[in-house]
Amino acid sequence: MxxxxxxxxxxxxxxxxxxxxxxxxxxxxxxxxxxxxxxxxxxxxxxxxxxxxxxxxxxxxxxxxxxxxxxxxxxxxxxxxxxxxxxxxxxxxxxxxxxxxxxxxxxxxxxxxxxxxxxxxxxxxxxEPVPALHIEKEVDRNSACWCNFTLHCSVPVNSSVDWYHWQKGRNETGYQHYMNGPSIQVSLESQSLGPLDEEYVCTVYNPANQKSTSIHRKDICTLMADSSIHCSNLQRTSKLLIFIICSTVAYVILAITIIFRAILLKNGNFLTTK
Structure with a gap:
């Protein structure tokens, strides 16, 4: 060929x-x-x-x-x-x-x-457009010194949603908690609290649309936001209370020991006399 x-x-x-x-x-x-x-x-x-x-x-x-x-x-x-x-x-x-x-x-x-x-x-x-969303909060611990909570970004069931984005603050330098998840868990100490008016922002996306909603920290950590309660005073009070309790327990143990020893000595002398 x-x-x-x-x-x-x-x-x-x-x-x-x-x-x-x-x-x-x-x-x-x-x-x-x-x-x-x-x-x-x-x-x-x-x-x-x-x-x-x-x-x-x-x-x-x-x-x-x-x-x-x-x-x-x-x-x-x-x-x-x-x-x-x-x-x-x-x-x-x-x-x-x-x-x-x-x-x-x-x-x-x-x-x-x-x-x-x-x-x-x-x-x-x-x-379909991303539906209206809202943030649900679950506060596990709320005090002047500590605030532990979980935030859930909720949308209606079967919504056209592909991913979630959480951010602390609305500027580009805000701390990103998770790139894709409807919930975040946060643990805050009073010394690292930062501004109480700071927001946690949840943004929900699909490839054609997005919506955002937010919640202020002061609306979550209410005791931290209460200016009449000071964490340092509570810490001093807690330390004093612990000291008093420990001292009381020690005195009670010491008293019981002395009484018990006296009883033993008394019984010993009684037996010796007989």
């Missing part, structure tokens, strides 16, 4: 190869919220496209959902009726998105200055 490849076959291989390269495998991800709009835009080309074919794949196979020609839409599918429009020769917009619009989109541009089509691929995911 002649190992050489004839010219027509070589040209066919080159054309097919060029077409495959032009379509490519890159799929651009797009995240949107319900009721948002998405616009697919073609990059600047050497010439304006004659038409743009929009295809959509939701589950098994692609289906054509519209054809743009001269900024006019032809053949829009039932699902996208009155929601898809051709803004120009290079832009296609879908409005009022729903979760049913999730899927792969392929836009094929016919360019008169090229022998092949330009194909752009997108993966659209439509999310």
């Amino acid at each position: 002649d190992p050489r490849i004839d010219a027509p076959l070589l040209c066919l291989i080159l054309v097919l190869s060029d077409n495959l390269i032009s379509q490519g495998n890159f799929i651009q991800p797009i995240n949107k919220l319900i009721n948002d709009s998405v616009t697919f835009t073609m990059e600047p080309a050497e010439c304006a496209p004659e038409d743009t074919t929009i295809r959509w794949k939701s589950e098994e196979k692609y289906q054509e959902i519209g054809l743009c020609r001269n900024s006019h839409l032809d053949g829009a599918s039932t699902q996208f009726h009155k929601r898809i429009e051709c803004n120009s020769d290079t832009q296609v917009t879908i409005r009022n998105l729903t979760k049913a619009d999730n899927g792969l989109y392929s836009l094929s541009y016919t360019l008169p200055c090229k022998v092949r089509k330009e194909v752009k691929n997108y993966n659209l995911i439509v999310y």
Whole structure:
């Protein structure tokens, strides 16, 4: 068999190869919220496209959902009726998105200055907005000297939430407790307390949306926030109380020992006399 490849076959291989390269495998991800709009835009080309074919794949196979020609839409599918429009020769917009619009989109541009089509691929995911959230607190210890508590960032069940972020304070230098978790545990000592008006901020995300809420430390550690109670005074009182208790116990033990010894000596003398 002649190992050489004839010219027509070589040209066919080159054309097919060029077409495959032009379509490519890159799929651009797009995240949107319900009721948002998405616009697919073609990059600047050497010439304006004659038409743009929009295809959509939701589950098994692609289906054509519209054809743009001269900024006019032809053949829009039932699902996208009155929601898809051709803004120009290079832009296609879908409005009022729903979760049913999730899927792969392929836009094929016919360019008169090229022998092949330009194909752009997108993966659209439509999310529900992050719901309203609130912080629940569980205080394990609340005193003027110590404050131990757990904070839970709560959202409704089955919410469209991907991850949580906790931060102390709202600036970029705030201390990050955990990158992904609905709860944090905190133990504070009065000497390292810091400003009582400082906040613990919980931010909840999905790829298209985020919401934040916060709680002030003074609303958690109420005894630490009470200026009439001083930890140093309590510590001195506690030490004095411990000293009094220990001294009392020692005196009681000493008294019992003396009495018991006296009884033993008395009994011993009585036996000796008899």
